[in-house]
Amino acid sequence: MTPVTAPYRYEGQAWRAGLTRVAGLDEVGRGPLAGPVVAAAVIIDPGRRVPRLADSKVLTAERREALFAEITAKAVAIGVGIIDHLTIDRVNILQATRLAMMEALRGLAVAPELVITDWVKLDGLICPQRNLVDGDARCATVAAASIVAKVTRDRIMLEVDKQYPEYGFARHKGYGTADHLAAIDRLGPCPLHRRTFSGVWRQGELFVLEEDD
Numbered sequence: 494m495t496p497v498t499a500p501y502r503y504e505g506q507a508w509r510a511g512l513t514r515v516a517g518l519d520e521v522g523r524g525p526l527a528g529p530v531v532a533a534a535v536i537i538d539p540g541r542r543v544p545r546l547a548d549s550k551v552l553t554a555e556r557r558e559a560l561f562a563e564i565t566a567k568a569v570a571i572g573v574g575i576i577d578h579l580t581i582d583r584v585n586i587l588q589a590t591r592l593a594m595m596e597a598l599r600g601l602a603v604a605p606e607l608v609i610t611d612w613v614k615l616d617g618l619i620c621p622q623r624n625l626v627d628g629d630a631r632c633a634t635v636a637a638a639s640i641v642a643k644v645t646r647d648r649i650m651l652e653v654d655k656q657y658p659e660y661g662f663a664r665h666k667g668y669g670t671a672d673h674l675a676a677i678d679r680l681g682p683c684p685l686h687r688r689t690f691s692g693v694w695r696q697g698e699l700f701v702l703e704e705d706d
Contacts, residue, residue, distance in 0.1 A: 496547040499636040503623065507607050508539045514569065516605035517634025518597065520590050520613070521549065521642040525667030526677070526693050527660070527686045528650055530581060532593035533641035534572040534601055534608075537634050541567045546636040548629040549643035561644040564637050572600025573645055582689045591615060597638075611635050657683045 504515045514536050522530040537543060543563050552560070565571065574596025581589040594615060598608065607621050611628035628635040647666055654663035660676045660683060667673070669692050677686070677693060686693045 496551040497630070498545050498547050499630055499633045501542060501633045503609055503625070503632050504537070504539070504634055512606040513539060514603055514606045515634055516570075516598065516601060516608045517628075517632060517636070517638040518594055518608055518613075519611045519629050519635050519638040519642055520593055521639065521646045522667070523586050523590055524669075525687075526669050526673065526690050527578065527662065527667035527683070528653060529575050529577050529646065530586065530589050530593050531576075531642045531646040531649070532574040532590065532597040533638040533645065534570075534574075534594070534597040534605070535564060535634055535637040535641060536569040536571075536601060536603065536605060537564075537637060538567065538569050542633070543567055543637060546633045546640070548627075548636055549639040550629075552640070554647070557640050557644050557647075560637075560640050564641060568637070570601040570603050571641060572597040572602075573641065574598075574600065575645075575649075578685055578687045581687050585689075609635055611639070653685055657685070 507515045516534045516536045518534045520530055520532040522528060549557055574593035576589045576593040590613060605620055608618060609623045609625060609628060609632050612624050612626055614624045615622060625631055629639040650662045650666040659680060661672055665673050674692055682693050
């Protein structure tokens with residue numbers, strides 16, 4: 494089944510109002526038990542739209558890679574924010590998500606005139622923002638950001654798999670699948686696991702995060 498493509502409805506409203514630098518903003522990696530949370534911000538040129546964008550979760554890996562390449566070639570600007578597992582454990586996943594999003598926005602080569610997020614509201618922005626429920630399915634630039642964030646994080650987890658192949662990160666990307674939980678139960682957490690997340694312990698023993706971990 495072909496995924497439903499996200500429209501340029503909200504961007505179109507902004508473009509017609511004279512706001513040409515509309516940044517879609519989304520994150521990937523709030524749920525996994527290991528690895529970073531990654532956010533991306535994407536500004537698309539109204540005259541060079543990327544067609545057939547959709548929520549990264551409904552796309553195949555091959556399709557995400559193809560769209561990632563097209564987004565990278567056509568976008569006015571792309572910013573990426575990566576917040577590691579230690580920070581996630583220290584500040585909690587919601588705050589880490591916001592940190593990643595702000596880092597992604599700071600990474601843009603041009604300042605946005607409007608930011609559209611997948612629901613998460615950010616404090617301290619100097620431009621207006623619009624926070625959409627299911628924004629990655631309803632807004633093309635947010636969908637583009639979800640694709641950039643997903644491809645970026647998946648590539649990180651493929652590298653992590655080379656370091657810790659016994660955990661199967663190449664398959665599950667750190668999410669709490671049955672085989673991942675079984676590996677944690679058998680081996681204990683590796684250095685990249687989020688120690689504050691339920692599931693990251695063995696035989697009921699919680700692995701406490703050390704201050705200098």
